Amino acid sequence: MASTSVDWSALREDFPILREQAHGHPLIYFDSAATSQKPRAVIDALRNFYEHENANVHRGLHMLSSRATEAYEKARQRVADYIGAASAEEIVFTRGTTESINLVAQAWGGKFIREGDVILLTVMEHHSNLVPWQLLAERTGAQLRFLPVRDDGTLELEQLSSLLTPEVKLFAFTHISNSLGTINPVAELCEKAHAVGALTLIDAAQSAGHLPIDVRELGCDFLAFSGHKMCGPTGIGVLYGRAEILDSIPPWHGGGEMIVSVALEKSAFKKAPHRFEAGTPNIAGAIGLAAAIDYIEQIGRPAIFEHDSQLARYAAQRLTELPGTRVFGPKEERGALAGFVMDAAHPHDLTTFADQYGLAMRGGHHCNQPLMRRFGVSGTTRASFYFYNTTEEIDRMIEILHAAVRFFS
Structure with a gap:
């Protein structure tokens, strides 16, 4: 079989x-749609980091910090290669799919969404790709629209022409439904959204570890997924965003690492992706995710x-x-x-x-x-x-x- x-x-x-x-x-x-099990290669990668490389990243000049920084940034590049991103600078490490989507909703949405704008979703969305947009709509006066689902679990694509109007600023949709198993035609959805000037966000939580993804071929503007559903550790996720879009978004969280300089009155911030990674990141989680990607790619x-x-x-x-x-x-x-x-x-x-x-x-x-x-x-x-x-x-x-x-x- x-x-x-x-x-x-x-x-x-x-x-x-x-x-x-x-x-x-x-x-x-x-129950792998909730979280996957972890292969020995990932467990060993986590143990190796804590036994031989454990240190904070980026600002330290000692050997362990240099090794930890190199491993962390190599993990970012590994993720970029895995999803076909143009650059590692388009990869933001988060706690998971939920945080990735909330980052877009609050940082991008907070800057660009205004009263009367429309965010288009589908009826099959996980709460993580629904509630953040509800909160944004409540704050800004934007409206939510929903693409219906047929009895067979597929999207009513014939409704898109009436729903995708120039007022739509973002179309956010799941790649694979976590309840139905429906595999949505995400490249087609991205193309139709871009035709009216809307950006797109793909929830790839259920697809990133199961099928090939190339963000440039799909044409998406944002893509979010979690490590723990694809053999990686818990507490590590990814937000992909096109570089020019990420650089147009203000910081989400403030703190160490995401700044260039700080004065008492104001601060200057780094470019993406580091402007979105305030504080000590999940270094071991990123390294474990890279090990999971290596393991998955060996299988194909x-x-x-x-x-x-x-x-x-x-x-x-x-x-x-x-x-x-x-x-x-x-x-x-x-x-x-x-x-x-x-x-x-x-x-x-x-x-x-x-x-x-x-x-x-x-x-x-x-x-x-x-x-x-x-x-x-x-x-x-x-x-x-x-x-x-x-x-x-x-x-x-x-x-x-x-x-x-x-x-x-």
């Missing part, structure tokens, strides 16, 4: 946590995407065998997850039951409350996959869910 050029079973040995037992059963980890993102999407399609097909089960999202191409509801049990009860058999899934609204209301449910059960998962694990999931039907009936 999966690509024959990669030994997926052998890769599982790189992840120590997959040898864990859960309630006396082998762990089946189907095209192979990862093929493997993950096949797992998701297989899971979606097998879930239809369960009585009273409704699977959400596209039937054909989908990201590495399957969201569903079962008549037999609430998602919280279902995931609690599954956990007793070693199966880790997530139940709830997945920070997608408007989308859940669109489909008439309070939440779903979500099984999400990565390249360390197998079809045999999906078969075991189906066995456990059959047992759940019997138990709750």
Whole structure:
């Protein structure tokens, strides 16, 4: 089923946590859309930094500081290469996707958005790509518009011509839905937005570790993602922004490192990206993210995407065998997850039951409350996959869910 050029079973040995037992059963980890597991290479990179390079960056003249600075800035360049950015200066390190989007909303939006301007979103957005724009609209008097979602989980693209008017200053949208698995045509969305003079922001939290991304080919102005969903550490994220746009945005946080000079009355600030990285950054997190990128690139993102999407399609097909089960999202191409509801049990009860058999899934609204209301449910059960998962694990999931039907009936 999966690509024959990669030994997926052998890769599982790189992840120590997959040898864990859960309630006396082998762990089946189907929650990678929430956070991925970490390979030994990333764990070792973190340990190596703390054992041999730990120091603060940029201002120190001693050996350890120089080594830490070199590793940190090499990580920035590694991220730039990974997403096809023109320069490492277009890469801002943040705490994660949420902070990256908030940075744009507050710093860029605070300068450029005015009363009567429009921000276009989609109904499938994660709260992290909705709430920051709501807050901006409340402060500025801007309006929010929403591109609807069809019953099959795809966007109503025919509505774009009426929604994308000259008043739209930004179109922010997800690459892959974290609840539906929908893969949106992001290059097309960027092109249509630019045709009316709007900037674009892509939420790549669910795509950055699963498929190839080239920001210049996509034509986006901003792109945000997190390290922890792509084998990297928690607490490290990325905001990509085109250089000329980043340099037009005022600082977001103030403090050390982001300044050129400080007087009692006013300060002068560095150019991007450092003007957006006040204080001591997550040095180890950036180094760990670079190690995760190296690990992913050794496998190859095209192979990862093929493997993950096949797992998701297989899971979606097998879930239809369960009585009273409704699977959400596209039937054909989908990201590495399957969201569903079962008549037999609430998602919280279902995931609690599954956990007793070693199966880790997530139940709830997945920070997608408007989308859940669109489909008439309070939440779903979500099984999400990565390249360390197998079809045999999906078969075991189906066995456990059959047992759940019997138990709750």
